[in-house]
Amino acid sequence: MIIEALEAVFFFLTALMIAYLVRHYIFTLTVLRRAKKAKAVNVVSDAKYEPTVSVLIPARDEEKVIGRLLQRMAELTYPQDKLQVIVIDDASSDSTGRIADEHAGKYAFMEVLHRDKEDGGKGKPSAMNAGFKRATGEIVLCFDADYYPQKDIVEKLAKEFADPTVGAVQGRVVVLNEPQNMVTRLVALERIGGYRVDQEARDDLGLIAQFGGTVGGFRRSILESLDGWDESILAEDTDLTYRIYLKGFKVRYVGDAECYEEAVDNWKAYRQQRYRWARGHMQCCFKHSWKVLRSKNLRMKEKIDGLLLLNVYFMPLVVLASFIIGVPLIFFESSKLVGALWFSVPISFYSFVGNFAPFFEVGVGAYLDGRTRTQWLIPLLIFTFFYNIPICAKAFLDLLASKILRRNHSLWVKTSHLGNGNRYMVN
Amino acid sequence: MILNLTLIIIILVGATPTLILILFLPALFELKKPKDAGPRMILNSIPEVKMLAMHVIPIANIEKEQKFDVSLIQTIVKIIEFLPRLEV
Numbered sequence: 001m002i003i004e005a006l007e008a009v010f011f012f013l014t015a016l017m018i019a020y021l022v023r024h025y026i027f028t029l030t031v032l033r034r035a036k037k038a039k040a041v042n043v044v045s046d047a048k049y050e051p052t053v054s055v056l057i058p059a060r061d062e063e064k065v066i067g068r069l070l071q072r073m074a075e076l077t078y079p080q081d082k083l084q085v086i087v088i089d090d091a092s093s094d095s096t097g098r099i100a101d102e103h104a105g106k107y108a109f110m111e112v113l114h115r116d117k118e119d120g121g122k123g124k125p126s127a128m129n130a131g132f133k134r135a136t137g138e139i140v141l142c143f144d145a146d147y148y149p150q151k152d153i154v155e156k157l158a159k160e161f162a163d164p165t166v167g168a169v170q171g172r173v174v175v176l177n178e179p180q181n182m183v184t185r186l187v188a189l190e191r192i193g194g195y196r197v198d199q200e201a202r203d204d205l206g207l208i209a210q211f212g213g214t215v216g217g218f219r220r221s222i223l224e225s226l227d228g229w230d231e232s233i234l235a236e237d238t239d240l241t242y243r244i245y246l247k248g249f250k251v252r253y254v255g256d257a258e259c260y261e262e263a264v265d266n267w268k269a270y271r272q273q274r275y276r277w278a279r280g281h282m283q284c285c286f287k288h289s290w291k292v293l294r295s296k297n298l299r300m301k302e303k304i305d306g307l308l309l310l311n312v313y314f315m316p317l318v319v320l321a322s323f324i325i326g327v328p329l330i331f332f333e334s335s336k337l338v339g340a341l342w343f344s345v346p347i348s349f350y351s352f353v354g355n356f357a358p359f360f361e362v363g364v365g366a367y368l369d370g371r372t373r374t375q376w377l378i379p380l381l382i383f384t385f386f387y388n389i390p391i392c393a394k395a396f397l398d399l400l401a402s403k404i405l406r407r408n409h410s411l412w413v414k415t416s417h418l419g420n421g422n423r424y425m426v427n
Numbered sequence: 428m429i430l431n432l433t434l435i436i437i438i439l440v441g442a443t444p445t446l447i448l449i450l451f452l453p454a455l456f457e458l459k460k461p462k463d464a465g466p467r468m469i470l471n472s473i474p475e476v477k478m479l480a481m482h483v484i485p486i487a488n489i490e491k492e493q494k495f496d497v498s499l500i501q502t503i504v505k506i507i508e509f510l511p512r513l514e515v
Contacts, residue, residue: 179465373463
């Protein structure tokens with residue numbers, strides 16, 4: 001009886017893992033096929049759509065990086081009379097506010113919102129909502145302080161809003177400090193898989209392209225109707241993605257709108273960031289899963305992909321559980337099907353690595369980017385996967401405890417940026 | 428049975444590290460002496476278009492060049508016209 005129950009659980013877990021594997025193989029093949037087509041047909045759009053744009057830059061203790069971003073904002077090729085840049089100095093204790101004030105003094109389209117320690121320091125969603133109240137543009141874009149975009153990124157992102165069904169856009173993130181150390185190199189690999197393959201395929205297949213919280217933005221009217229950012233959710237970007245889809249709009253991924261980021265460069269910062277993402281994603285899973293299933297605005301394929309995306313941070317736990325349950329089943333007398341399903345466990349174990357972009361996605365992404373040697377590091381992603389198991393487990397247990405005890409301890413732990421990317425900047 | 432057990436132990440002790448080494452050796456090489464070109468260069472397509480445009484001669488310059496060409500030709504014609512008079 002116990003064996004049969006364990007077998008049933010094992011079947012369920014392996015079925016889940018196979019579903020994710022198939023999903024990612026479809027993504028990879030889609031992007032490869034698209035890349036082939038793109039070489040043959042090069043579509044050039046000359047339609048000009050220039051709405052007014054507000055750029056929100058939340059910044060808390062970002063003195064090492066904020067200057068270069070604001071300088072970049074001054075170099076943007078978008079008409080300055082249609083541009084508003086709002087820096088939200090979120091109760092910084094360093095000279096972030098002063099640097100922002102200096103730039104605002106030089107450029108009329110820049111302004112600074114200073115938040116004191118009473119109002120500020122409550123996390124990014126809170127800062128974004130404060131900045132949004134001042135925003136006047138038809139489109140609201142967001143950039144984190146450690147980011148450094150292309151000069152023409154606003155044009156590239158804003159033009160997508162010419163389509164009235166588009167509620168939000170997302171550009172591509174490229175790791176600037178990739179050569180710094182092993183952590184930044186592995187994060188860069190995750191980003192390549194996640195953006196070059198995952199996001200692009202989801203956009204191409206009409207599935208749930210994800211707003212990543214930065215290098216992207218929203219149609220102002222939609223953001224207003226959604227009451228802005230939900231301050232109780234740690235993954236406010238994923239939350240907004242789902243709210244936009246549930247409202248009947250879509251998120252477009254714009255792969256050629258690229259922006260550098262300064263990636264976390266040590267394992268502690270990596271852990272803190274991933275914990276926040278995992279817990280926030282799980283919060284979204286509890287909040288939106290049922291709504292996604294019942295939604296009339298989502299097609300069947302969007303519902304399936306939406307549910308898989310919402311549950312993605314549970315996968316390290318699923319793989320671990322399948323291992324723990326599967327090993328005893330080998331030694332006990334179990335059905336042949338269990339033995340046959342065992343092949344999927346090690347594959348999945350190695351597949352759900354990094355930012356949950358499997359190794360084959362990372363390899364194909366790097367190949368499509370024209371990279372030659374970074375693929376050699378792919379086997380090392382197994383370590384980030386192992387690292388993600390306790391991170392996701394802790395996030396799940398903490399979230400469960402907060403649900404049971406009815407205490408929401410969603411403390412926003414900010415990723416600190418030391419400006420290590422500056423040395424890789426070529427101007 | 429003992430032989431089989433010895434064989435299993437030899438395989439585990441010998442083959443596992445070899446397999447791990449084969450798997451991670453390229454990664455260790457790349458970490459030790461990186462030969463990758465580094466992060467992807469993000470491109471600014473609009474400034475590039477502007478830069479390309481700078482290489483195209485503006486209309487005003489073309490007119491100047493045309494004027495220059497005409498005056499030069501006129502001078503040469505005048506010199507040629509003057510040459511027969513020198514013979515006299």
